[in-house]
Amino acid sequence: MTIATVRNLRRISQVVFFLTFFWLILKTNFQVNFNPANPDEITLPLPVSIALQFDPLTALGTLLANGTLFKGILWSLVILIPTIFIGRFFCGWVCPLGSLNHWISEFPSERARRKGGRKIESNRYKKYQRIKYYIFFFFITAALFGTLQIGLLDPLPFLARSIGTVVLPTIHTAASGILGWVKSFGLGPLSTAAQFAYDLMAPLFLTFRQAHFHTILTIGFLFVAVMILNRIFTRFWCRGICPLGAMLGIFSRYAIFGLQKNEPACTHCNECLLHCQGADNPDIGAPWHQAECHLCLNCQGLCPTSALKFKFLPEHNLTRTNPAPVQKVDISRRKVIASLAGGVALLPLLRSGDAFAVNANSLLIRPPGSAAEEDFIARCIRCGQCMRVCPNNALHPTLMEAGLEGIWSPILIARIGYCEPTCTLCGQVCPTGAIVELTLKQKVGGADITPNRIGTAFIDKGRCLPWAMAKPCIVCEEWCPTSPKAVYLREETVYDRRGNGIKVKQPHIDPDLCTGCGACEFACPVVDRAAIYITSIGESRSAENQILLQRKGIAQSNIRKG
């Protein structure tokens, strides 16, 4: 096989993996065309979070933070073990974010300043490339002490979250906006054409119901920034930031596959540096950085004199003009220690704020089946899969509701969407077990099993129509899905300002029956702030956060441990 063929294989591999990743996110979605044979439990037909389970950094992070490898996370060995032998092939051949960075960096309208000499210069190894190792050590140490923050910068969750909560919803809003605009001209054929184009793309890219996510500007901003940085420094993220790249670099410490430089053949034309993706100094005369190499094979492909060759067990000749032919990981010990220390300090720093335990946010409603908060934070990688899959758009990324420690983890906002009692989709897609999949029985309860609760509803009597305004309304009771209903009504005579007695049914809540699903809050006709609302108290996942005495200490009893 010629090197040109191998490079083309690499290109195909990048496209295939990128499209697969994107397609899986598109499929992280409830669609009606399921096999209706068993409508009792609705399951997604595809293992849509599988891509995230191949992520070695997710595996290492969750392993350290909570001591488990949930579900299919062991798949990550398929990436990790070959890396030990051949190096960061993942970055150059597989990683969808890497490919995206690659394409955006290399996009033909290359800025003039990166042509020729400047381009060669930009592809030489730079000191800033060490940063990613410090990031890696910092977050990994933090994970070891129980706070899993790695998901913020782990490329696969990063991309999944950005596509799922920012890119696709933005496309949706834009598409319907454009459609509406075109239609507003009132020109029949034009409207038809626009509608046709829309209908063509809709089943592929758009969700059934436009998702509106809370506080996504931070996520969007970061994503756009990472993309733009590629235009300034080639693959800046991969070279300088990515903790997964760092981890794979470290694991390639003993790689037996690598670059062999044939010094005499080199004419110093520097072709190899023109398209070096990893900035690992493939040129002769500089130390090759194995840990930085993405195995894109561009250098070998471009070398006119075949002075560069990737080989198993390459020979490394140390010569005067080729000073240190191979260098694995270039990091300073002092800074490693500093980042380790930083990681150790992160947990107490984050937890000394009041948000975590002392004064937990009462509106922090976690999805059904969620682990207790401490364990939750040790598992959630903020991939946003749960938010994307929720058919009711109920789950949203937090900003500060769960403290800085829980940024972008899921929160249920019932005013936007409630939790469908018979739905278990978020547990099905969560790759790390932050949300455990419940069976329908575990979710809604039964004679022998208490239902899963995410909170409890309360009535704001100052806003409720029958309580405060002498108007009939029982919408919350109508929507309450528990059986018997947790919202119960009592008929009372209330008086309007003229003293007329009016019979209304006033809602009350039975905390024994309420599961906190939020359907009442969602449906309450008091439009802005509902007259009935849920807070997290009573949630199954916490033994402490309870109102009812008899429930103290028995939470989690019917959820399997992930």
Next chain:
Amino acid sequence: MERREFLKKTGQALALAAITGGTGLLFNNRQKFTYDRLMAKTGDFAVPADSAFPGMALAKNNDHVAALNASLDAMGGIKRFIRPGDRVTIKPNIGWDRTPAQGANTNPVLVAEMVRLCLVAGAAKVIVTDISCNDPRRCFLRSGIKEAAEKAGAKVILPDDDEFVKTDLKGELLTVWPVLKPFVDTDRLINMPIVKQHSLSSCTIGMKNLYGILGGRRNQLHQQIDQSIVDLAAFCRPTLVVVDATRVLTRGGPQGGSLDDVFVADTVFCTTDQVAADSRGAEFLGLTGDKVSHIILAAKSGLGMIDYRAAGYKEII
């Protein structure tokens, strides 16, 4: 500043100002595209009365298809209601994410049979749709109605934001509301409610089922539920009301959940009188029509008769 430069700069500024102003004018007062067509259509799909047949026919049979056919035949058969070439819209209750056994949605077997009958009678197209409360995809799937109706040959439509037409209901309370298109843009409308308990209106049967044709913030209608039901029934006059009392949700309505609340009555009845339909249906819940305020109000408004026997009543047991 040179004259030429001055002219150039001014020219550019003017051009920019013109573009800005032009864009502003172009977009001034543009309406949003959704709901902007005001339909002149009415919701009257009633067939002329025929004294040869009873006003209501009820059949009890644990074979639900047979029950439906028996009651329909007693009413003169499907041919009386559907002409060849008609577009027919069937409106079952598909309000909740519940399975058929839980009795919150219309029995899918009946819906499928109704679709079949309409097609046999020569209907050009049969549409089955409803505006659900829970996620429509889940409601249509778990109610079993999507699969059953499609198998029988119907077009099952999930409500889509663009498919609403602003409609003047000409009611006392309900004036202009978004209505799902197939409910006004059709030749025949068959209302297929299920009998359920409801805490405010006492019962959800035929007239209350018509809530499901409306979009918008219909949960505010509860403030004056009786009048809004009557307004709807006055606007929307179905060709036929086929009431599903095979399973009756006696408590915990309208979405139920527990099988303990469901009472199996194995009954289906057909009528052309909406008020009579509700009045008879209420009896399954231990009520009578003259005790239910929206039924009383509807009768007073001349929409039909509480005494369902007055126009002829036939039972096939």
